[in-house]
Amino acid sequence: MTAPTVSSSDPTLLHELQTPAAIVDLDRLAYNVDRMAAYAAVHGLALRPHVKTHKSPRVAAEQMRSGASGVTCATVREAEVMSEVTDDIFLAYPAVGTAKLNRLMALPPSVRLIVAVDSADANDELAAAASAAGREVRVRVELDLGMHRVGVQGADAAVALAQEVAGTRGLVFDGVTFYPGHIRQPQAEQGEDLARLSASLGETLAALERAGLPARSVSGGSTPAAWRMHEIAGLTEVRPGTYVYNDRTTVAIGACAWDDCAFTILATVVSTSVPGQAVIDAGTKALAREPMPAAADQGFDPGYGALLDRPEVTVSRMSEEHGILDLSRTSWMPEVGDVVRVVPNHVCVSQHLFDEVYGARGRVVETRWAVAARGR
Ligand SMILES: Cc1ncc(COP(=O)(O)O)c(C=O)c1O
Numbered sequence: 001m002t003a004p005t006v007s008s009s010d011p012t013l014l015h016e017l018q019t020p021a022a023i024v025d026l027d028r029l030a031y032n033v034d035r036m037a038a039y040a041a042v043h044g045l046a047l048r049p050h051v052k053t054h055k056s057p058r059v060a061a062e063q064m065r066s067g068a069s070g071v072t073c074a075t076v077r078e079a080e081v082m083s084e085v086t087d088d089i090f091l092a093y094p095a096v097g098t099a100k101l102n103r104l105m106a107l108p109p110s111v112r113l114i115v116a117v118d119s120a121d122a123n124d125e126l127a128a129a130a131s132a133a134g135r136e137v138r139v140r141v142e143l144d145l146g147m148h149r150v151g152v153q154g155a156d157a158a159v160a161l162a163q164e165v166a167g168t169r170g171l172v173f174d175g176v177t178f179y180p181g182h183i184r185q186p187q188a189e190q191g192e193d194l195a196r197l198s199a200s201l202g203e204t205l206a207a208l209e210r211a212g213l214p215a216r217s218v219s220g221g222s223t224p225a226a227w228r229m230h231e232i233a234g235l236t237e238v239r240p241g242t243y244v245y246n247d248r249t250t251v252a253i254g255a256c257a258w259d260d261c262a263f264t265i266l267a268t269v270v271s272t273s274v275p276g277q278a279v280i281d282a283g284t285k286a287l288a289r290e291p292m293p294a295a296a297d298q299g300f301d302p303g304y305g306a307l308l309d310r311p312e313v314t315v316s317r318m319s320e321e322h323g324i325l326d327l328s329r330t331s332w333m334p335e336v337g338d339v340v341r342v343v344p345n346h347v348c349v350s351q352h353l354f355d356e357v358y359g360a361r362g363r364v365v366e367t368r369w370a371v372a373a374r375g376r
Pocket of ligand 1: 050072092178179221222223224239240241242243
């Protein structure tokens with residue numbers, strides 16, 4: 001899908017857009033995409049970005065152009081939309097339930113589909129759907145390497161499920177997958193957790209080898225640990241998502257600089273009546289009420305977002321359409337009508353609250369695109 005360009009009747013400068021609006025800085029986006037592609041290439045890792053952050057074919061196409069081998073999805077809707085961009089799709093989520101599975105099997109036949117499973121039940125459901133659709137599906141066994149969300153527990157359980165997959169008609173055992181989402185401390189302090197994870201992954205990989213089922217692909221990755229993934233022995237593929245836009249949390253962890261935050265919410269100051277604060281037209285329905293990690297502790301409540309140009313100004317409270325700016329750490333005196341840009345705490349959830357995104361370079365709006373894979 002090509003992104004529609006802003007037509008001549010549309011506003012072309014940021015401050016002319018109706019707010020709240022989702023803005024992507026196109027230069028920062030390109031930098032983030034290229035930087036991760038270069039990291040993966042240098043370390044000989046395949047890059048399969050998670051599209052849940054942007055949910056946009058426009059951005060996925062940019063990731064594919066810069067060297068991604070395919071994409072990772074969490075929802076069937078994402079997989080459907082991303083099939084416009086790539087034939088290599090990994091659903092890194094347990095595909096359970098007939099309605100979901102039927103939609104998944106209806107993806108274009110050209111799509112080489114990979115699905116994560118962590119139970120014999122999910123494996124059986126997947127096999128039944130694949131066989132009914134006459135489709136071959138590659139399967140990765142999901143491991144719990146510390147996140148404690150999904151994933152089989154230990155090497156023996158991984159081997160048992162891999163054997164089950166390998167013995168199922170229509171399914172092909174492709175390898176293993178894990179999500180190191182529990183590693184969210186500052187980058188420099190991640191070493192111990194990464195070593196522990198690497199050791200238990202190593203045990204599972206060795207057990208699979210001994211069972212005659214070597215893992216062809218070993219997929220893992222997140223943005224907080226993105227730049228240290230090469231320390232995990234045996235890893236073949238990384239799957240960061242947030243890195244494409246980044247956010248306040250990523251900055252706090254040290255996985256990007258403030259200037260790498262490509263996504264902001266453009267908002268207008270609508271009231272300054274109450275002393276010590278200003279109100280913008282971006283509340284929970286634009287920013288989302290997402291917490292900051294402990295790593296962000298600077299001795300004051302971090303709130304729910306901060307201004308791009310004045311990071312000391314935070315969104316301290318919100319209603320659905322009101323965001324309260326805390327002015328206690330700034331000499332800035334906002335006026336009604338001022339336009340600001342807010343960096344959200346967690347970009348994936350914030351961008352999901354918008355139908356479309358404007359792409360800007362500096363103050364000029366160059367393009368806009370639909371967040372096409374929103375919804376179910
Ligand atoms: C299974 C899986 N893989 C990869 C990612 C990407 O992680 P991040 O958003 O930290 O880049 C996520 C994020 O939720 C995930 O759930």
